[in-house]
Amino acid sequence: MLKFALHNLKTKWLKTLLSCIAMVLCTTIALTSYNTLVQVRQGIVATAGFYDTIVGPSGSPLSLVLANMFYAESPKDTMDYTVYQQLKESPLVGEAFPFAGGDSYRSAKIIGTIPDYLARYPLTEGAMMTRPGDVVVGCNLAHSGALALGDRFVGMHGLADTGHLHDNLEYTVVGILGKTNTAADNVIFTPIESVWLVHSHPEDTHQHDQQPEPHGEEAHLYNPEDEPDDHHEVPATGAVTAVLVKSKNLAAHSRLVATFSAVPGVQVASPTVVLRQLLSSLSLGQDILYLLAGVIVLMAVLVVYVTTAASVQDSRRDIQIMRLVGIRRSTIIKMLLLQTLLVTLAGLLLAGGATVGLLALINATTSNSFGIIIDPLRHYAGELGLLGGILLLNLMAALLSILPLYRRDPLEEAQ
Amino acid sequence: MIEIKALKKCFSGQPVLDIPHLVFENGTSTVLFGPSGCGKTTLLNIIAGVLPADSGSVVAGGVDVCALTPVKRDAYRLQTVGYVFQDYCLLDDMTVEDNLTLLSLGTRTPLPVEQQLKALGIADKRKQRVGTLSGGQRQRVAIARALIKQPGLLLADEPTGNLNARLGREIMGLLTQAAGLYGIPVVVVSHDRSLGSLFDRQIEFSSVNEVPQDA
Numbered sequence: 001m002l003k004f005a006l007h008n009l010k011t012k013w014l015k016t017l018l019s020c021i022a023m024v025l026c027t028t029i030a031l032t033s034y035n036t037l038v039q040v041r042q043g044i045v046a047t048a049g050f051y052d053t054i055v056g057p058s059g060s061p062l063s064l065v066l067a068n069m070f071y072a073e074s075p076k077d078t079m080d081y082t083v084y085q086q087l088k089e090s091p092l093v094g095e096a097f098p099f100a101g102g103d104s105y106r107s108a109k110i111i112g113t114i115p116d117y118l119a120r121y122p123l124t125e126g127a128m129m130t131r132p133g134d135v136v137v138g139c140n141l142a143h144s145g146a147l148a149l150g151d152r153f154v155g156m157h158g159l160a161d162t163g164h165l166h167d168n169l170e171y172t173v174v175g176i177l178g179k180t181n182t183a184a185d186n187v188i189f190t191p192i193e194s195v196w197l198v199h200s201h202p203e204d205t206h207q208h209d210q211q212p213e214p215h216g217e218e219a220h221l222y223n224p225e226d227e228p229d230d231h232h233e234v235p236a237t238g239a240v241t242a243v244l245v246k247s248k249n250l251a252a253h254s255r256l257v258a259t260f261s262a263v264p265g266v267q268v269a270s271p272t273v274v275l276r277q278l279l280s281s282l283s284l285g286q287d288i289l290y291l292l293a294g295v296i297v298l299m300a301v302l303v304v305y306v307t308t309a310a311s312v313q314d315s316r317r318d319i320q321i322m323r324l325v326g327i328r329r330s331t332i333i334k335m336l337l338l339q340t341l342l343v344t345l346a347g348l349l350l351a352g353g354a355t356v357g358l359l360a361l362i363n364a365t366t367s368n369s370f371g372i373i374i375d376p377l378r379h380y381a382g383e384l385g386l387l388g389g390i391l392l393l394n395l396m397a398a399l400l401s402i403l404p405l406y407r408r409d410p411l412e413e414a415q
Numbered sequence: 416m417i418e419i420k421a422l423k424k425c426f427s428g429q430p431v432l433d434i435p436h437l438v439f440e441n442g443t444s445t446v447l448f449g450p451s452g453c454g455k456t457t458l459l460n461i462i463a464g465v466l467p468a469d470s471g472s473v474v475a476g477g478v479d480v481c482a483l484t485p486v487k488r489d490a491y492r493l494q495t496v497g498y499v500f501q502d503y504c505l506l507d508d509m510t511v512e513d514n515l516t517l518l519s520l521g522t523r524t525p526l527p528v529e530q531q532l533k534a535l536g537i538a539d540k541r542k543q544r545v546g547t548l549s550g551g552q553r554q555r556v557a558i559a560r561a562l563i564k565q566p567g568l569l570l571a572d573e574p575t576g577n578l579n580a581r582l583g584r585e586i587m588g589l590l591t592q593a594a595g596l597y598g599i600p601v602v603v604v605s606h607d608r609s610l611g612s613l614f615d616r617q618i619e620f621s622s623v624n625e626v627p628q629d630a
Contacts, residue, residue: 004513007513318508321504323489324504325492325493325498325517325518326496327518328490328493410465
């Protein structure tokens, strides 16, 4: 039976191919929409779930969260380091981590913080950053070949590739983080003092429109191993863009919000509240996307139905001949369903591969700016359900196009 | 043996066939002559189980075909009936071999394809697409398909209609030989009276709704 089914598909190869392509396209879009939405939602929850408070300069809470938790945009403003010190010493605070940023290397953000912040991320290679100029890089930067252990480079002011070079400090990659599926995978972490140091020198070379390259040797750069130099002294404190806080408990969180909201020029936000608002607006987009994905799947089924029906129409003489020689109805139907099954399975397998490719493309083009990592190899049971549903609908569509043939006179159509 | 009793068939209220009693013996070949529309093909189709009768019985191999359900009629046709259809009814896109082994979809029994093709002189066409064959070669493939399952009866509807006289005589010869060779009844519908002498028996369907008579 398989031989006859394959033979039929081969003789109608153009229709088979078109049917397969239509299904691959529609299924890929549906799978990619679903997968992306789930990963974005999970990415937001995974990134924001650990901290209950973010303290930063006055302004938009969403902007504060996006800039300092997802590294999705430039921090708008800074506040004094003393705010972090006060938070750190507060009995209401369990943990507090300061952030400073605004620089980049080849579009990857350079984030200054304290080494303890990275304790919850796995370090797969090298060592933890300890001194100004040390950097620990996210796994995607290492895997893409942008940076490797031991590489040295200078940062660029701003997040675009057109800023000026901060060539008063040479960074050295001392460690590489493991995969976290969060924005940290695309970020360069350095001790916060590094950020203060590069911004404390007015005599930066300001070489615009120049892309820095990692290098081995370069003179006149700050290196902690060099002799101390008056001009390159590490500042004791500087500005911070935000402080991420884990309160001791819920009551402490409420008191913390009340206390620090009263500090002039400072805002206190709850990442979960901000992100819940973001997710609820995302939810509307999600519903629209699901609706579109549903329409696309329906289109795929319709296309397969039309092509299957056309193929069955083309085969109707063959089918009626089979009826005339006495081949059982169930055998003929099974053979035609097998043909549909083969086309559908081929289409779904190709769609699976195309989805991985498309997710990789989405990740490559959006993760740096959006701050959410899309793992092309991460898949969900819902996708299997979607594939199963498409398969089932296609088989039903095929059956619907086959059965009417049994109401026709085989003698009339076969001769 | 095929025994027909009180067989009646109408199309759109118009009687087409009315046969009180007719027998086709094993090992004999019979040709049915008569004008178009007199019910010759209808008779073959009822014997083959392709068409249901309105009333009466057709007993072939001990089975009353008229009493079978459509599904059982399919099984009867697959196992018992060798039918050479008008215009061949072959799958043109498939090879000669595929057309013959197609029947294995129903039987699962290995079929002696090589032997059958050799007997009909088309062994070298085994892997050729039917669509590329000549009319005579196609007719031989159709006969091979009818005989390969060793049927209990062989029917042929105008098997020489598209062939020249020499080929027609050759094909009719193959069909009449099958009756003696396999000991089965062979019933052939034809317009070509010049071939009548090749058959053991000739039956005349003189006009619509008249009892056929031995010629």
